[in-house]
Amino acid sequence: MAICAVYTATNPIFQTTKPNFGFHQKHEVIFYTRKERSRRWEKRKLSCSAEAKTVVIGLAADSGCGKSTFMRRLTSVFGGAAEPPKGGNPDSNTLISDTTTVICLDDYHSLDRTGRKEKGVTALDPRANNFDLMYEQVKAIKDGIAVDKPIYNHVTGLLDPPELIQPPKILVIEGLHPMYDSRVRDLLDFSIYLDISNEVKFAWKIQRDMAERGHSLESIKASIEARKPDFDAYIDPQKQYADAVIEVLPTELIPDDNEGKVLRVKLVMKEGVKYFSPVYLFDEGSTISWIPCGRKLTCSYPGIKFAYGPDSYYSHEVSVLEMDGQFDRLDELIYVESHLSNISTKFYGEVTQQMLKHADFPGSNNGTGLFQTIIGLKIRDLYEQLVAEKAAAPVEAAKV
Numbered sequence: 001m002a003i004c005a006v007y008t009a010t011n012p013i014f015q016t017t018k019p020n021f022g023f024h025q026k027h028e029v030i031f032y033t034r035k036e037r038s039r040r041w042e043k044r045k046l047s048c049s050a051e052a053k054t055v056v057i058g059l060a061a062d063s064g065c066g067k068s069t070f071m072r073r074l075t076s077v078f079g080g081a082a083e084p085p086k087g088g089n090p091d092s093n094t095l096i097s098d099t100t101t102v103i104c105l106d107d108y109h110s111l112d113r114t115g116r117k118e119k120g121v122t123a124l125d126p127r128a129n130n131f132d133l134m135y136e137q138v139k140a141i142k143d144g145i146a147v148d149k150p151i152y153n154h155v156t157g158l159l160d161p162p163e164l165i166q167p168p169k170i171l172v173i174e175g176l177h178p179m180y181d182s183r184v185r186d187l188l189d190f191s192i193y194l195d196i197s198n199e200v201k202f203a204w205k206i207q208r209d210m211a212e213r214g215h216s217l218e219s220i221k222a223s224i225e226a227r228k229p230d231f232d233a234y235i236d237p238q239k240q241y242a243d244a245v246i247e248v249l250p251t252e253l254i255p256d257d258n259e260g261k262v263l264r265v266k267l268v269m270k271e272g273v274k275y276f277s278p279v280y281l282f283d284e285g286s287t288i289s290w291i292p293c294g295r296k297l298t299c300s301y302p303g304i305k306f307a308y309g310p311d312s313y314y315s316h317e318v319s320v321l322e323m324d325g326q327f328d329r330l331d332e333l334i335y336v337e338s339h340l341s342n343i344s345t346k347f348y349g350e351v352t353q354q355m356l357k358h359a360d361f362p363g364s365n366n367g368t369g370l371f372q373t374i375i376g377l378k379i380r381d382l383y384e385q386l387v388a389e390k391a392a393a394p395v396e397a398a399k400v
């Protein structure tokens with residue numbers, strides 16, 4: 001993809017001939033008169049938009065709800081490893097692979113940790129975030145224009161100097177607010193919301209923050225409680241705008257389960273989204289309940305149950321695929337995969353192959369991993385259809 005220009009918050013118009021990819025390295029800059037600069041900028045913008053447009057995907061979820069894990073599954077579907085920008089800030093939140101660039105919307109916090117404390121606001125509060133800059137920069141990237149994006153440093157709690165983000169083929173914006181601001185929302189080609197129920201969120205937080213980060217049970221409880229009002233006010237309502245929602249609930253297979261290990265996961269898929277045809281089980285549009293355990297799928301207690309059918313979600317027509325329980329043997333997943341349709345695989349068994357490849361990722365033995373993988377394949381399909389449409393457009397125009 002061609003490099004068009006660099007857009008910075010402070011200096012929106014300048015031309016760069018040889019951009020460097022490193023952190024805060026110098027660009028070779030040519031200065032023009034204001035009139036010439038503006039003429040060149042308009043021309044460049046036009047040619048950028050004609051060359052290629054970045055496909056933009058939004059992924060919303062609260063902190064610690066599996067966004068990074070989802071991103072790793074998604075980038076793996078496109079091939080190649082996702083890594084932080086080479087030679088850049090070691091605390092960068094960005095991940096770059098051949099096709100995708102994932103930016104974390106925490107980078108648009110307008111208040112640093114101290115600033116939030118002084119003002120008594122959480123990071124979930126819109127007042128702690130710069131939506132104008134988020135919109136301008138996501139739009140610029142979508143139009144093929146590189147940006148100097150700020151970095152929120154989670155280690156120091158400070159806003160670090162910006163990093164250069166080149167327009168990729170696919171830009172994923174992940175974080176607390178990808179669908180909060182209507183201007184940013186309108187830029188999304190596809191959106192996902194990870195809806196983790198309070199019980200499960202708590203279990204995951206304990207697992208990570210207590211076991212891996214040494215936090216106390218009380219402090220984890222207090223942090224969840226402190227975030228809850230803002231989560232309910234600003235984060236949760238975004239799910240009504242999502243094209244796909246992955247809802248994670250406690251199992252219904254174990255009465256009064258409070259361990260949170262076995263999960264019931266729902267994939268809610270909006271009908272009528274361009275280039276996205278919902279996945280179905282056995283028969284499209286029917287209501288199905290399926291217990292696959294038996295000769296072809298090993299299931300220990302409490303077993304596995306699938307469900308599929310039409311439903312309504314925030315007044316939208318949706319299809320819902322549900323899995324309760326967990327797989328004992330991942331290689332047997334092929335049996336389940338072969339009964340699912342519209343999964344956008346390129347070959348028989350691709351879902352199973354992806355799941356086996358990342359068997360060590362959290363959720364690989366249940367519906368979270370399965371549905372994240374399927375959504376990754378659906379995004380690849382959507383991207384390929386969008387690219388094909390763009391490629392066909394000049395041919396169609398020439399015919400006219």
Ligand SMILES: Nc1ncnc2c1ncn2[C@@H]1O[C@H](COP(=O)(O)OP(=O)(O)OP(=O)(O)O)[C@@H](O)[C@H]1O
Pocket residue numbers: 061062063064065066067068069070204205207208362363364368369
């Ligand atoms: N599908 C899953 N099944 C079980 N545990 C999970 C799952 N997904 C995530 N977790 C747990 O939640 C933790 C956080 O996951 P991850 O880092 O993917 O979330 P995140 O939303 O990116 O977090 P943050 O925003 O805080 O960086 C993991 O370390 C793991 O303990």
Ligand SMILES: O=C(CO)[C@H](O)[C@H](O)COP(=O)(O)O
Pocket residue numbers: 062063106113123124153154155157176
């Ligand atoms: O909700 C969050 C998104 O990840 C973080 O809490 C927010 O970004 C603030 O980060 P930190 O706690 O590191 O200051």
